[in-house]
Amino acid sequence: MINQKKDNEITIALADDNIFLRNGLISLIEHLGYRVLFGCDNGKELLEMLDSQELPDIILMDINMPEMNGFEATALVKKKYPGIRVIGLSMSDDEQSIIRIMRKGARGYILKDVDPAELRLAFRSVLDGQYYYSQRIYGKADLSAWPPVTMRVGTHVHILTNNELEFLKLASSEFTYREIARQMKVDPSALEEYKESLFRKLQVNDRLGLLIFALSNGVVS
Numbered sequence: 001m002i003n004q005k006k007d008n009e010i011t012i013a014l015a016d017d018n019i020f021l022r023n024g025l026i027s028l029i030e031h032l033g034y035r036v037l038f039g040c041d042n043g044k045e046l047l048e049m050l051d052s053q054e055l056p057d058i059i060l061m062d063i064n065m066p067e068m069n070g071f072e073a074t075a076l077v078k079k080k081y082p083g084i085r086v087i088g089l090s091m092s093d094d095e096q097s098i099i100r101i102m103r104k105g106a107r108g109y110i111l112k113d114v115d116p117a118e119l120r121l122a123f124r125s126v127l128d129g130q131y132y133y134s135q136r137i138y139g140k141a142d143l144s145a146w147p148p149v150t151m152r153v154g155t156h157v158h159i160l161t162n163n164e165l166e167f168l169k170l171a172s173s174e175f176t177y178r179e180i181a182r183q184m185k186v187d188p189s190a191l192e193e194y195k196e197s198l199f200r201k202l203q204v205n206d207r208l209g210l211l212i213f214a215l216s217n218g219v220v221s
Contacts, residue, residue: 007033010034010035010057010123011035011037011055011057011058012034012035012036012056012057012059013036013039013049013059013060014029014038014060015042015043015059015061015062015065015073016041016062017041017042017062017065019041023039028119029119032116037053037054041067042069043061043072046068047068047073047076050080050081057084057127058084058087059084059087061088061089061106062089062090063097064090070089071100071101074106075104075105077105078104078105085126086101086105086108087107087109087123088102088109088110089110090109091111091113093111095208098133098208099172099174099208099211100174102215103173103211103220107126108126108131109132109134110132110133110134118134131212131215159201160198160201163194164197164201166184167184167191167195168210168213168219169214170183171198171207171210171211171214172210172214172215172220
């Protein structure tokens, strides 16, 4: 269901231990017309503030923080406040980190030097029930022509073979491709066949697309 809130009604919280970057993001978010409820240094402080203040619509969650990192905090936020959308935040485009935080419950992932237009797109995408990850990670140059990565529940799963479905589940984990090959007891070269077949059948272009399909369609939780 499309979220009908206007920009100035959408509330944001930030968790990032770099105060200079956090303040810069707060200024950017407020300049875009959103309301920032609070910023904090780590996941532990974030959870304490959620218990005592107005709940935000969206949390921008740094993945690397002291005391409680973004992975742990995201899992706890989604358990206690399932209506809050979490967007992972990092300087790194490491695929394993993106997979990990989205498996913890994040709906998106952006880089810390995010473009204002992309930040707005990320907010709207997750509020509209979609998954989002940075267009630079996705590898597209023209943001204006690039839709957020989104898939609807119930499509295509029935057309997958048992091996493709097993590969999809493992590719949606933090396993490396070498580890996946060991789990499936196949030669690593066989994974290329499964991967290319899934890309074609599911109309995705990379491993993160596979993850989002798997999450959207209940293949993984």
